Amino acid sequence: MSNDILTLLMQHRSIRHYTNQPLTQTEVTTLVTAAQHAATSTFAQQYSIISITDSAIKQELGTITGHHWLEKSGHYFMLVADQHRNLKIAEKANADTTILRSFDKFLASTFDVAIAAEAIVTAGESMGLGSTIMGSILNHTQRIIDLLNLPELTFPLLGIAIGHPAEQPDLKPRLPQQLMHFSNQYALPADFNTQLAAYDATTAAYYANRNSHLKQTTFSQHIVQELKRDPQLRAELISVIKKQGFNVK
Numbered sequence: 001m002s003n004d005i006l007t008l009l010m011q012h013r014s015i016r017h018y019t020n021q022p023l024t025q026t027e028v029t030t031l032v033t034a035a036q037h038a039a040t041s042t043f044a045q046q047y048s049i050i051s052i053t054d055s056a057i058k059q060e061l062g063t064i065t066g067h068h069w070l071e072k073s074g075h076y077f078m079l080v081a082d083q084h085r086n087l088k089i090a091e092k093a094n095a096d097t098t099i100l101r102s103f104d105k106f107l108a109s110t111f112d113v114a115i116a117a118e119a120i121v122t123a124g125e126s127m128g129l130g131s132t133i134m135g136s137i138l139n140h141t142q143r144i145i146d147l148l149n150l151p152e153l154t155f156p157l158l159g160i161a162i163g164h165p166a167e168q169p170d171l172k173p174r175l176p177q178q179l180m181h182f183s184n185q186y187a188l189p190a191d192f193n194t195q196l197a198a199y200d201a202t203t204a205a206y207y208a209n210r211n212s213h214l215k216q217t218t219f220s221q222h223i224v225q226e227l228k229r230d231p232q233l234r235a236e237l238i239s240v241i242k243k244q245g246f247n248v249k
């Protein structure tokens with residue numbers, strides 16, 4: 001089965017090098033509008049988008065994420081979990097606001113941000129733009145809260161660098177569906193190890209032959225390598241989420 005949208009979705013790759021052409025205001029507004037039309041849990045629209053245009057802030061985000069290339073993107077969005085706006089609405093009505101602070105609402109904001117992020121990525125790709133979602137902003141969330149003046153019941157979740165692509169990376173091969181799509185019950189197949197070995201061979205060939213950043217690794221090795229990250233790096237996360245007013249434990 002094929003159509004323009006399926007083709008676009010199946011051609012996705014993250015883009016980390018951009019021409020120096022900035023996005024126009026119309027492009028920025030269009031991307032935000034596309035995000036706004038994405039599904040939103042309980043129609044609470046519980047996220048906000050901050051366009052980062054200040055070069056000093058971009059530079060600091062480059063340091064926090066380790067991705068200084070974001071400073072050369074055509075535009076940078078910060079997507080923020082936001083129950084603050086709804087707190088204002090609830091307070092105006094003298095309503096009990098306890099639920100806005102719940103883990104459930106924090107999760108709902110997380111879903112909203114993730115879905116909005118994908119809408120921006122896909123809308124951007126349909127406009128000839130390329131992007132990278134950045135979870136690495138979580139490396140130092142308190143610094144980002146201070147930089148962006150984020151109030152109570154907000155929390156920075158994802159950045160998105162977007163721009164006119166100056167690279168066309170090879171498509172990253174995904175898992176065989178037998179290892180991630182099940183029927184009715186969770187069930188890894190009996191030949192899990194064989195299928196994984198085949199996928200490891202596919203990913204090893206991809207990493208060894210792709211058109212940039214060649215390396216010798218497999219999907220399994222990549223998963224294990226990721227576990228070696230310094231656990232202290234994001235040790236502040238829970239305490240910062242709490243400090244912002246969310247009741248997480």
Ligand SMILES: Cc1cc2nc3c(=O)[nH]c(=O)nc-3n(C[C@H](O)[C@H](O)[C@H](O)COP(=O)(O)O)c2cc1C
Pocket residue numbers: 012013014015065067132133134135136137158172
């Ligand atoms: C929630 C999320 C966070 C991500 N964070 C980063 C990041 O901080 N830095 C980065 O270079 N890529 C980041 N990525 C991009 C992934 O590395 C990328 O999607 C993955 O390697 C698959 O490659 P592809 O998007 O080119 O298919 C993130 C993607 C998602 C969905």
